[in-house]
Amino acid sequence: MPRPELDALGVRYRRTPTMAVGRDVYVDTRMILRRLEELFPPSEAHPALSSMETAGLAALLNKFTIDASVFTRAVQMMPSHLPSMNDESFVKDRAGFSGKGSTLHGGLKRRPETIAHMRHLFDIAESLFADGRDWVGGTEAVSFADLEGVWSFDWIISDLEPPAEYFSEALYPRVYSWRNRFKAALDNARARAPKPVSLKGSAAVQAILGADFSDEGPPTVDPNDPLKLQEGAVVQLFPMDGGGFTHKDRGRLVKLGKDEVAIAVLAKTGEEVRIHAPRWQFRIQEVSAGPRL
Structure with missing residues (x-):
């Protein structure tokens, strides 16, 4: 997604690409490819x-x-x-x-x-x-x-x-x-492949914010994760290998596991959006001060 759309969704992440499935936004190619594999399970028409x-x-x-x-x-x-x-x-x-x-x-x-x-x-x-x-x-x-x-x-x-x-x-x-x-x-x-439908600008943002969350099942935070963070903690999330120096996403922790982290942020219009990132080369830091989001 282009940067104006990311800004409207409340996402500060500045590396490309990003992908939205409903109000779940997936950042980093590693996370995107893994999610696509889940969304399109193997079939005769679509081999794994x-x-x-x-x-x-x-x-x-x-x-x-x-x-x-x-x-x-x-x-x-x-x-x-x-x-x-x-x-x-x-x-x-x-x-x-x-x-x-x-x-x-x-x-x-x-x-x-x-x-x-x-x-x-x-x-x-x-x-x-x-x-x-x-x-x-x-x-x-x-x-x-x-x-x-x-x-x-x-x-x-x-x-x-x-x-x-x-x-x-x-x-x-x-x-x-x-x-x-x-x-x-x-x-x-x-x-x-079928020809994709192209949405740009505000139309793309409205389509995302008007959708439901796509990540199935209740978000969970692993209590045994080495970071020992609690669900709902306010954290900063950013890549460690570039792109996080000036653009750090801050939100409420909703998912934390061995392979994935997700935080909830607010779009400019007030809707909740969840940012999903891989654990590899991403840093999660609890924010000690500030209101709960």
Whole structure:
């Protein structure tokens, strides 16, 4: 959802993407993909992307892509002539994402170091296909593990103009072939899917606030969670790996478990909205002072 809509819903989260299902707003791709898997259980028309056999590899590729710096280093490879790099509002917003004193253009000074780092990451991805497999989990078709691993490489190849002397199909034939297979599978899925209905601006906000909560079952707070927080506690919620430096969501704790946290916030028009986030790389801090929400 665009930022004006998030502001209207009372959500300060500034990383993309976000997804609303009724008045439940899911932030961070990890949380969104997990919720979509729950909403669309496997069927003959909709085969499962995830499986017990590929779950571990998918989780490792998620950490490899985000926590082992594929994405971070990719950001540092953004060419200076891209329109977004010269968009004052975008650059200012990303400074809030990365922390005080950080700038997108500052990353250009580290470009040689970034290229050296990225070559190692491409080497790792290339080695995963050394046995000739088409999909990273050794499956017959695309799986959740491919989704977790390929997107950042696709972004680099498609949009970031990586220097051809270091990154090319000749140097990394398996990575480029993996990316091409994934794009073909994605195009095929889009062609078979129904055309989505587009809602923008106030219409999208009204549709969300006029809906019910979609998360089934009563929200619960695990009393044995290491944080030892009580249901209803006022907390701040924000990502630890960027984006929380200037935008911290504050609300009433309604759900806390090993994999997920949810807080209740108020939209500008007074309706309650619940923000759901993963536990990995998100910080939850109790607010010691202030009214209960």
